[in-house]
Amino acid sequence: MIGDRWSLLIVRDAFDGVRRFGEFQRGLGVSKGILSTRLRELVARGVLETEPVSDESAYQDYVLTAKGRDLFPLIVALRQWGEDHCFGPAERHSALVENETGEPVGRLEVRSKSGRKLTPSETTVHKLSAQRRAAGRRGK
Amino acid sequence: MIGDRWSLLIVRDAFDGVRRFGEFQRGLGVSKGILSTRLRELVARGVLETEPVSDESAYQDYVLTAKGRDLFPLIVALRQWGEDHCFGPAERHSALVENETGEPVGRLEVRSKSGRKLTPSETTVHKLSAQRRAAGRRGK
DNA sequence: CCGTATCCATTCCGATACTG
């Protein structure tokens, strides 16, 4: 659904307030043809929607839907992982900060409903209805 | 780095305890050639590492490194988004639960360092060193 | 059981030219 080279980058820029075709295009350095296709797919899949720009324009803006906004934790998770492991301190270009305080947002953590932090090995995927995938030994 | 069709699925299965080549192959239904390439890339990129299996085997296991384990929030974020928006209640196959209680893990949330939940519009990407991308109007 | 090698189809992408 978002597993190509550009879709998630488009969504990320949308979170950053990018709305116009050319803005995505210049910001990402993607060719116009691909961008056109990706925007159309994201709209078709309900991640973005087109919105008539205020008064009189022949064109529209592309804005996140509720479904698209729900990708926020995913985008933040990917950003934090990239900052931690894919860039040295030298080439770190940006940080996600809280508007009010200007402080970087906290680290994403998987927690139980009671609020305890969970490590991967403290969780298990529980099958609801055995389907095709062999119920091979999983978890520990 | 993980932007192809299979890498993240391999990582997900690794979190679920999958370690062997054939186990990945049957579980995902991926062709052996692609799986071989992807595993080699993930090892080269430091997400997985090979580990000699206990006693006497010609082969190795593929296990997550620390870098790979740090993808846990990302995997959970993607899983939750998929459950919320890509499957109806009917075709929901599995749930990530806490081992001790059997209860589903809590929802991932972006929080400030002080613990307050943050919406996308309450955050801004702060540029550390202006680089190539036009400092176009961002955030609100 | 664990891969590699080969072949082929599909998808993805970038560059360019064109329309309104």
Added chain:
DNA sequence: CAGTATCGGAATGGATACGG
């Protein structure tokens, strides 16, 4: 500015056959 059309090349993936 906002796209569409076309082309060629690269990446991706599936199937199959083969070897340790």
